[in-house]
Amino acid sequence: MQTISVFWFRRDLRLEDNRGLQEALRGPFPVLPIFIFDENILSELEADDPRITFIHQTLLSLSRAIQESSGKAMAAAPASPAVSAKNPSGGLLCQKGIPLEVWKTLPEQFSIGAVYANEDYEPYAMERDREIESLLASRGIPFHLFKDQVIFATNDVLKNDNTPYTVFTPYKNKWIGKFHEEPVRFLQAPVPDHFTGLSFPFPSLEELGFKRSVIKVPEYNLDNLDNYQKVRDYPALDGTSHLSVHLRFGTVSIRRIVSQVAGNEPFLNELIWREFFMQVLYHYPDVVGSNFRKKFDALDWINDPQDFEKWQQGQTGFPLVDAGMRELNATGYMHNRVRMIVAGFLCKDLLVDWRWGEAYFAQKLLDYELSSNNGNWQWAAGTGCDAVPYFRIFNPTEQLRKYDPQQVYIRKWIPELDTPAYPAPMVDHKMARERWVQRTLDSFR
Numbered sequence: 001m002q003t004i005s006v007f008w009f010r011r012d013l014r015l016e017d018n019r020g021l022q023e024a025l026r027g028p029f030p031v032l033p034i035f036i037f038d039e040n041i042l043s044e045l046e047a048d049d050p051r052i053t054f055i056h057q058t059l060l061s062l063s064r065a066i067q068e069s070s071g072k073a074m075a076a077a078p079a080s081p082a083v084s085a086k087n088p089s090g091g092l093l094c095q096k097g098i099p100l101e102v103w104k105t106l107p108e109q110f111s112i113g114a115v116y117a118n119e120d121y122e123p124y125a126m127e128r129d130r131e132i133e134s135l136l137a138s139r140g141i142p143f144h145l146f147k148d149q150v151i152f153a154t155n156d157v158l159k160n161d162n163t164p165y166t167v168f169t170p171y172k173n174k175w176i177g178k179f180h181e182e183p184v185r186f187l188q189a190p191v192p193d194h195f196t197g198l199s200f201p202f203p204s205l206e207e208l209g210f211k212r213s214v215i216k217v218p219e220y221n222l223d224n225l226d227n228y229q230k231v232r233d234y235p236a237l238d239g240t241s242h243l244s245v246h247l248r249f250g251t252v253s254i255r256r257i258v259s260q261v262a263g264n265e266p267f268l269n270e271l272i273w274r275e276f277f278m279q280v281l282y283h284y285p286d287v288v289g290s291n292f293r294k295k296f297d298a299l300d301w302i303n304d305p306q307d308f309e310k311w312q313q314g315q316t317g318f319p320l321v322d323a324g325m326r327e328l329n330a331t332g333y334m335h336n337r338v339r340m341i342v343a344g345f346l347c348k349d350l351l352v353d354w355r356w357g358e359a360y361f362a363q364k365l366l367d368y369e370l371s372s373n374n375g376n377w378q379w380a381a382g383t384g385c386d387a388v389p390y391f392r393i394f395n396p397t398e399q400l401r402k403y404d405p406q407q408v409y410i411r412k413w414i415p416e417l418d419t420p421a422y423p424a425p426m427v428d429h430k431m432a433r434e435r436w437v438q439r440t441l442d443s444f445r
Contacts, residue, residue: 115142
């Protein structure tokens with residue numbers, strides 16, 4: 001049996017400028033690329049989750065591209081007995097299961113000389129990788145991990161005393177200084193042709209236990225960057241890039257993007273925020289489910305399920321909040337400024353725990369990423385690192401006047417606006433503001 005290397009795709013679904021894949025292809029053995037649909041994650045998703053549809057479509061394209069890159073195809077055992085022989089074939093082996101269990105069986109099917117993958121810094125992913133590294137080591141197989149999804153990771157950007165930053169601006173300044181010292185480089189040429197040439201049937205969504213979603217992932221667009229600072233806050237103009245979902249799943253290289261936008265400070269800052277929250281999660285993993293600022297632990301939330309449901313469905317009586325939630329429910333996307341407004345409203349006007357909102361966003365957002373979702377929700381609630389001060393509370397009505405003055409955005413998502421069918425405001429904002437401030441102060445005592 002021929003000895004091979006395995007490259008494990010995770011959140012890096014591309015061939016171009018894929019660090020771990022390049023290292024594998026430069027290695028001593030032909031490369032078998034694989035992807036594992038992780039049942040630990042799939043079990044929490046709806047059958048028509050649009051992210052699974054997007055991943056499935058992306059993997060199918062990758063599988064075909066890998067086979068074309070090989071320039072040859074050899075017979076291989078089907079990926080799973082459940083996969084029909086009529087399925088399209090390609091060069092990517094797709095498996096479904098618990099990753100550790102899958103990796104127990106792969107060395108029985110192939111003679112594996114080495115395994116390559118890119119690093120993932122979420123707590124679940126790091127624990128998964130530690131278990132698999134130990135399993136592979138017990139069989140004499142090295143597991144090589146590489147930095148790929150960020151410019152600077154884990155301990156790359158630290159204070160002078162080697163402790164992590166918890167305030168964004170000094171982190172950003174250190175990040176930019178380091179970036180100028182170590183400019184990013186990406187490989188523009190195609191990856192070397194060093195795949196195994198093996199061909200595998202590609203599973204359908206139905207065979208994976210899912211069905212096709214009607215929600216589409218938009219292509220990212222960097223054409224409007226010159227006007228980004230001017231239009232970014234106006235949801236009706238849709239001046240955002242839609243890049244976040246592509247960075248989340250790695251369909252584009254962060255090195256390529258940063259090389260393109262390095263001269264645009266407002267846009268670059270958004271990418272640095274992404275890495276800031278990643279390193280916060282890495283160094284302080286207990287932020288998952290816990291307040292970063294512990295003095296908020298005593299905050300007395302109301303957590304009214306009916307209030308939460310009105311917020312979820314876009315029935316609060318505050319048009320900008322409702323338009324944002326309806327956009328999220330219909331498209332899996334929400335404009336960035338509107339995200340701040342709906343999050344602040346849930347926590348500070350309704351006194352619903354930020355963890356409720358974070359979980360709902362995790363269920364709905366196409367670009368859901370644990371570190372950014374957690375970091376931004378805690379920022380909005382005032383409980384996180386470098387958070388908005390407890391006394392700064394967005395007024396949804398004033399935000400509407402400022403950022404959707406012609407009401408284009410809200411009327412797109414609320415056709416019944418100005419009719420009896422649209423509800424009155426569910427809470428008096430002035431009262432809610434005073435209530436939030438008082439409860440916050442009480443929790444600090």
